[in-house]
Amino acid sequence: MVREWDPRTASSAEMASLLATLNAVLAADLPDDPPWRETSLREYLSEVMPGERRISWVAQAEAAVDGPPGAILGHVQVLLLGDIGVLEVLVHPDARRTGLGRTLVRLAARRTYQEGFQSVGVEVVGGTPAMAFFEALGFGRDYVETRSVLRLATVDWTAVDAMSIGIGTGYRIEFCPGGPPDDLIESYARAKADSRDIGDGELRPSSYDPQRLRDSLDCLHRRGMKPYIVCAIHERTGEVAGLTEVVVPAQHPTRADQYDTIVVPEHRGYGIDRAIKARMLLELRAAEPGLTEVQTWNAQANEAMLAVNAELGYRPDRQWCEYGADVAELVHRLDARTR
Numbered sequence: 001m002v003r004e005w006d007p008r009t010a011s012s013a014e015m016a017s018l019l020a021t022l023n024a025v026l027a028a029d030l031p032d033d034p035p036w037r038e039t040s041l042r043e044y045l046s047e048v049m050p051g052e053r054r055i056s057w058v059a060q061a062e063a064a065v066d067g068p069p070g071a072i073l074g075h076v077q078v079l080l081l082g083d084i085g086v087l088e089v090l091v092h093p094d095a096r097r098t099g100l101g102r103t104l105v106r107l108a109a110r111r112t113y114q115e116g117f118q119s120v121g122v123e124v125v126g127g128t129p130a131m132a133f134f135e136a137l138g139f140g141r142d143y144v145e146t147r148s149v150l151r152l153a154t155v156d157w158t159a160v161d162a163m164s165i166g167i168g169t170g171y172r173i174e175f176c177p178g179g180p181p182d183d184l185i186e187s188y189a190r191a192k193a194d195s196r197d198i199g200d201g202e203l204r205p206s207s208y209d210p211q212r213l214r215d216s217l218d219c220l221h222r223r224g225m226k227p228y229i230v231c232a233i234h235e236r237t238g239e240v241a242g243l244t245e246v247v248v249p250a251q252h253p254t255r256a257d258q259y260d261t262i263v264v265p266e267h268r269g270y271g272i273d274r275a276i277k278a279r280m281l282l283e284l285r286a287a288e289p290g291l292t293e294v295q296t297w298n299a300q301a302n303e304a305m306l307a308v309n310a311e312l313g314y315r316p317d318r319q320w321c322e323y324g325a326d327v328a329e330l331v332h333r334l335d336a337r338t339r
Helices: 012-029 041-046 100-114 129-136 157-164 182-194 210-222 272-287 303-312 327-338
Strands: 002-005 053-060 072-081 084-091 119-125 140-151 171-177 225-234 240-249 255-263 293-299 315-326
Touching (some): 002 100, 012 053, 012 072, 012 084, 041 053, 053 100, 072 100, 084 100, 100 119, 119 129, 119 327, 129 315, 140 303, 157 272, 157 303, 171 272, 182 210, 182 225, 182 240, 182 255, 210 225, 225 272, 240 272, 255 272, 272 303, 293 303, 315 327
Parallel strands (some): 084 119, 255 293
Antiparallel strands (some): 002 053, 053 072, 072 084, 119 315, 140 293, 140 315, 225 240, 240 255
C-alpha cells in the first residue's frame, strides 16, 4: 500500500517504523554511520523554509484482515524549492529489487511535474545501490563532492590548539553558538555572497541575504539541528572575513555536520580557514561532550580546503553525488515502463 503521508500527523507507531527502515538502510549502505534516533525526527521531516514545501509518501506492508497497515517499507519525499524538486528516497533492504523504489520516484516526479517544476534532483551516496538505481532511471550526475569524516578520539588537540591561533594580525575569532548575532548578520550574509562558488551544487542552497539567513537558522532550530558558528572578524572594518558552520542534529547527535567554510576573497592567505576550523573543534569539544565525529563535504577541485581538512585529521570517506533529470522526461520514461 502506497499513500501520501504527512509526518506532522503520523502516529508514533508509523514514526518508529520509518526510523527502523532508515536505520536498516544505513546498516546496509553506510555501516560506519551512526544510527538515527527518533528525537525531533517528525520536525526534521516536516519543517521547511518560507516559500518551500515538502510532500511525502510511504509504502507499507499489506495489512492483515481488518487490521492496521503493516510496517513502512519505503518512503519518498520531494522538497520543492526555487525551480527544482529535491528527492529523498528510502527503501528497506528487504524490499529492494521489487519495483517499489521506481514506484515511489514516479509518484514524487509526477507531483513535481504537476506543480510546474522543470527539474528534479537527488543526492546519491557513492558506493551504494542508489547510484545504479538512479542512473537506470535516466538521472545524470551533475556534481560530485568528497565526504570526509573526523573522529575526535584521533585528534591531536595540542596541534589543533596551535592551529586555532595561527591567524594573521588584524583579525579576531568569535564563537557564536546558535548562529551569528544580529550585529553580524548582514556582514555574515555578504561574506557568503561574496564567496559564492557558482559551480556548487544546487540541492543544499546557501543563504546569501540577511532575511534568508535568519529564516535558515530558525528552520534549523525547528528541525532539531543545533547550529554553531565561528567567524573571523577583520578588526579594522568589523566585517566578517571568514566563517565556518557546524550543525549538531538531535537525530544523530554523536556525529555533527560541517556546512560552509568560507573566506572572503580579499582576506585569503592569512590562515583564516585553518584557524576557524580548528577553533570550531575546540569549541565543540566543550559544548558537545557527547560528540564523537564530524563529517564534511568538499568539492573535489577545492584542494586548499581538502588540505586543511587533512591537516586537522579528516579522512576522505566516499563520494557524495548530485544527480538531476528533466522532470517531464523522467515522468514519461517511468510512465512508459508501467504500461
